[in-house]
Amino acid sequence: MNDGKRTPWIVGVSGASGTPYAAAVLRGLLDAGESVDLVVSRASRLTLLDETGIAFRDAHWREDLAAWLARGADGKPDTFDVSDRLDDVRYWAAGDLAAGPSSGSYPAKGMLVVPASTAAVAGVALGLSKDLLQRVASVTLKERRPLVVAVRETPLNGQTLKHMVALDEAGAVVLPASPAFYAGATHIQDLVDFVAGRVLDAAGVPHQLYRRWEGELGAALQAD
Secondary structure, three states: OOOOOOOOEEEEEOOOOOHHHHHHHHHHHHHOOOOEEEEEOHHHHHHHHHHHOOOOOHHHHHHHHHHHHHOOOOOOOOOOOOOOOOOOEEEEEOOOOOOHHHOOOOOOOEEEEEEEOHHHHHHHHHOOOOOHHHHHHHHHHHOOOOEEEEEOOOOOOHHHHHHHHHHHHHOOEEOOOOOOOOOOOOOHHHHHHHHHHHHHHHHOOOOOOOOOOOOOOOHHHHHO
């Protein structure tokens, strides 16, 4: 929660398929009263345009973000009301390597990369800092802040697996975007929210995005 001094979670969106995952994480953070700094990579704009029809523009980022977050995972617009929740979102262009979060002195709680492409995984694991997303992830690691990397790719080759191990050894949480079904999913949004909820779990952010396992077989079916 905000305590007068703005200390945001930084959300990096890379070019992997899975923009609904990013939208669900962003909504979850805002629902929890968290401040958010957003970095949208150049490659992710192509994915966002392909998956949603939304062209994310630097000069109109607030308008485009509102349309994105209001969209359901099934593609229906205006599924979620986010009109009054964007006041504490700050956007940084992916090419702005002088942005606030590029420095370890910039206050932040940590970073969530969702979805994370194999290119983003490699860049962070190798410390390349080719764009702001990679730079902020590197800063997050060196400052010993939480870094959650929601990898969205299948199958995984040996090189990517090595990069994921390197991230784990550096202190990041490597979280494959793997939906589960024990929570009683009946809609595509339920599967998306499960992954988003696990990302928020790894960051320690409270939410109610999915039904948690309580040790009772068939509980989700009984609840329905």
